[in-house]
Amino acid sequence: MTNVLVCIKRVPDLGGEIRLTADGMSVDDSSLGHTVSPHEECAVELAIQVAKDTGGEATVLTVGTSDAVEQLRNALALGCTGAVLVEADPAAYGPADVAAAIAEVVRAREAEGTSYDLVLVGSDASDTGDFQVGIRLSYLLDRPVAGGVSTLSVADGRVTARGAAPDGGTEITEVALPAVLTVMEGGVEPRYPSIPGRMKAKKIAIDEVTPTITPAGSRRRRLRLPPAQPSEVTVLGEGPQAAGAVVDLLVELGVTR
Amino acid sequence: MTQVLVLVETDESGATETSRETLTFARSLGDVRALVAGDLPEGLTDQLGAYGVGAVHHATGDGFTSYAAAAWAAAVVAASHESQGGASVVMAAGTQRGNDVMAHVACRLGVAMAANVVEADSGTPLVVSRQVLGGAALEDTPLDDPVAVLTVAGHACDPAEAETPTTPEVRPLDVEVSEQDLRARVVRTEPGEPDESGSLKSARVVVGAGRGAGSADGFKDLLELAELLDGALGVSRVVTSLGWRPHHEQVGQTGSRVSPDLYVACGISGAIQHWAGMSSSKTILAINTDADAPMVTKAHYAVIGDLHEIVPAINEEIRRRRAG
Numbered sequence: 281m282t283n284v285l286v287c288i289k290r291v292p293d294l295g296g297e298i299r300l301t302a303d304g305m306s307v308d309d310s311s312l313g314h315t316v317s318p319h320e321e322c323a324v325e326l327a328i329q330v331a332k333d334t335g336g337e338a339t340v341l342t343v344g345t346s347d348a349v350e351q352l353r354n355a356l357a358l359g360c361t362g363a364v365l366v367e368a369d370p371a372a373y374g375p376a377d378v379a380a381a382i383a384e385v386v387r388a389r390e391a392e393g394t395s396y397d398l399v400l401v402g403s404d405a406s407d408t409g410d411f412q413v414g415i416r417l418s419y420l421l422d423r424p425v426a427g428g429v430s431t432l433s434v435a436d437g438r439v440t441a442r443g444a445a446p447d448g449g450t451e452i453t454e455v456a457l458p459a460v461l462t463v464m465e466g467g468v469e470p471r472y473p474s475i476p477g478r479m480k481a482k483k484i485a486i487d488e489v490t491p492t493i494t495p496a497g498s499r500r501r502r503l504r505l506p507p508a509q510p511s512e513v514t515v516l517g518e519g520p521q522a523a524g525a526v527v528d529l530l531v532e533l534g535v536t537r
Numbered sequence: 538m539t540q541v542l543v544l545v546e547t548d549e550s551g552a553t554e555t556s557r558e559t560l561t562f563a564r565s566l567g568d569v570r571a572l573v574a575g576d577l578p579e580g581l582t583d584q585l586g587a588y589g590v591g592a593v594h595h596a597t598g599d600g601f602t603s604y605a606a607a608a609w610a611a612a613v614v615a616a617s618h619e620s621q622g623g624a625s626v627v628m629a630a631g632t633q634r635g636n637d638v639m640a641h642v643a644c645r646l647g648v649a650m651a652a653n654v655v656e657a658d659s660g661t662p663l664v665v666s667r668q669v670l671g672g673a674a675l676e677d678t679p680l681d682d683p684v685a686v687l688t689v690a691g692h693a694c695d696p697a698e699a700e701t702p703t704t705p706e707v708r709p710l711d712v713e714v715s716e717q718d719l720r721a722r723v724v725r726t727e728p729g730e731p732d733e734s735g736s737l738k739s740a741r742v743v744v745g746a747g748r749g750a751g752s753a754d755g756f757k758d759l760l761e762l763a764e765l766l767d768g769a770l771g772v773s774r775v776v777t778s779l780g781w782r783p784h785h786e787q788v789g790q791t792g793s794r795v796s797p798d799l800y801v802a803c804g805i806s807g808a809i810q811h812w813a814g815m816s817s818s819k820t821i822l823a824i825n826t827d828a829d830a831p832m833v834t835k836a837h838y839a840v841i842g843d844l845h846e847i848v849p850a851i852n853e854e855i856r857r858r859r860a861g
Contacts, residue, residue: 294670294673294808294809294810295808295809295831296806296807296808296809296812296830296831296832297809297831298670298673298674298809300674307670307674317791318774318790318791319791374649375650376649403633404636404652406670406671406790406791406810407669407670408669408676409652409653409667409668409669409670409671410650410652411631411636411637411640411650411652411653411688412636412640412643412650412652415606415637415640415641415644416640416643416644419641419644419645424607424720424721425606425721426721427606427633427636427637428633428637443633444633445726445729446546446548446553446632446633446634447548447728447729448729448785449726449727449728449729450726450727450729451604451723451725451726451727452723452724452725452726452727453721453722453723453724454722454724455720455721456720459721462637464633464791465784465791465792466784466785466787466791466792467784469780498678499649499678499679499680499681500676500677500678501664501676501677501678501679502676502677503669503674503675503676503677504666504674504675504677505673505674505675506672506673506674506675513823513833513834513835513836513837513838513839514837514838514839515828515838515839515840515841516822516838516839516840517840517841518840518841518842519840519841519842519843519846519847520842520846520847520849520850521850522840522842522847522850523847523850523851523853523854524854525840526822526840526847526851526854527851527854527855527858529822529838530766530799530855533798533799533820534798535741535742535766535768535798535799536765536766536855537859
């Protein structure tokens with residue numbers, strides 16, 4: 281039986297353009313929907329699979345405002361069986377603070393008799409892209425951590441994690457539980473929620489926790505948009521008649537003989 | 538002079554391209570030393586000399602025969618103490634390993650870590666700009682700890698050799714790797730399929746395909762175009778999510794980042810997540826039915842229309858000219 285804690289973050293669902301708030305400190309998400317990063321969708325899928333295969337529980341956790349209940353409910357609808365909302369303003373939290381807030385929950389649960397053998401986090405959140413929460417968490421909990429995991433299996437108190445090797449192959453890491461893994465998209469296909477799943481999710485109580493840590497904060501001075509790239513687009517034509525102009529361009533660029 | 542330590546990742550050819558970019562970036566901040574963990578490929582020292590590296594610290598021994606991020610981080614911390622007065626900037630390329638090891642280093646030193654930096658001004662404190670939102674925005678952030686730990690985003694600069702090459706000395710690094718640091722270690726590796734992302738990342742031409750491909754059967758002409766141009770096929774997340782193509786072909790924030798001479802974006806609307814993976818392409822040609830799609834408005838060149846009519850016509854025209 282492996283109990284899994286999977287950590288997610290509510291982030292704006294970006295389209296083709298982004299706008300910043302007037303103070304330049306964040307993305308103006310007032311007209312945007314919200315989601316979690318693809319890495320985290322895969323982490324949730326892996327958590328549900330491991331819990332099912334081993335007869336354990338998959339608990340989803342987020343550090344965020346009450347708005348993030350939407351993302352917790354989604355994970356519950358997919359098959360997580362418990363949810364924790366660590367209430368905090370994510371903008372006031374740097375990556376070390378997020379790790380500290382998660383560690384606090386893991387320790388408190390352990391003291392109450394619930395241990396999370398496996399903690400899964402996404403490799404990075406798609407908004408802040410810090411690439412470090414999972415590793416910081418592993419140091420706070422004094423647990424081993426493997427990074428960039430796309431599939432995993434648990435047996436005999438050990439997890440076998442597979443991820444992309446730098447040369448394009450696969451590298452396999454074996455780690456004794458309890459452990460922390462950071463998950464990369466690509467190994468599993470996240471499931472879709474079923475209607476009964478959604479109904480069931482509505483009835484699960486979300487555990488609300490107030491962190492006791494004093495956040496060090498993010499060091500962000502401001503956000504800015506990178507300089508605009510190519511200015512004018514040259515339209516080579518419409519439809520298949522443009523093929524000649526395209527091939528002229530390919531020749532000019534030296535990519536065809 | 539600021540002492541900068543760079544963790545250099547290697548492959549058969551020596552320092553990887555992203556590591557050479559990182560060395561180039563590091564030179565703008567101070568005197569550069571390199572750390573290499575595990576194998577020291579032949580010719581690497583000369584190559585690092587060409588990039589102006591003053592000394593190469595080499596972490597070797599049982600703890601480095603296979604990859605363990607914590608052991609590599611122990612080596613980085615040990616090497617950072619070797620410079621006169623200690624390195625005040627420690628960096629790696631913004632790869633999986635680079636980000637992982639630098640996060641471990643930051644935890645060990647009790648400092649912040651800035652991932653995917655694209656610019657740094659060398660004042661005190663060091664203020665860096667780093668990619669957030671997959672590169673759609675930059676965050677300015679000071680690194681005011683005693684040691685600034687960061688990774689450099691892929692393609693943040695072109696790799697360039699130093700004006701004055703050096704002859705670096707290789708110094709075996711005395712580093713104690715604890716059991717603790719080997720708790721998560723690579724136990725074996727499996728080779729990838731020959732067509733996996735390696736060719737995509739190094740291709741001079743990438744033919745990109747999005748939802749406009751229409752179905753799993755909609756890639757025949759696109760694959761032919763890629764083949765005619767000795768290029769590779771890259772796809773958007775929609776395409777892999779729908780199961781039309783395998784994940785290793787995905788380009789974007791959570792897939793491969795590519796920087797080809799030409800990116801042909803076919804039926805791709807240009808969501809920020811995809812743009813993040815190909816925006817550094819030298820030339821972008823968009824083929825799309827929607828003249829107002831972000832990919833079209835941001836591209837250098839565009840053809841408006843259905844890719845299923847246009848791409849076969851391009852293939853035909855290439856074949857016709859080659860035959861003629």
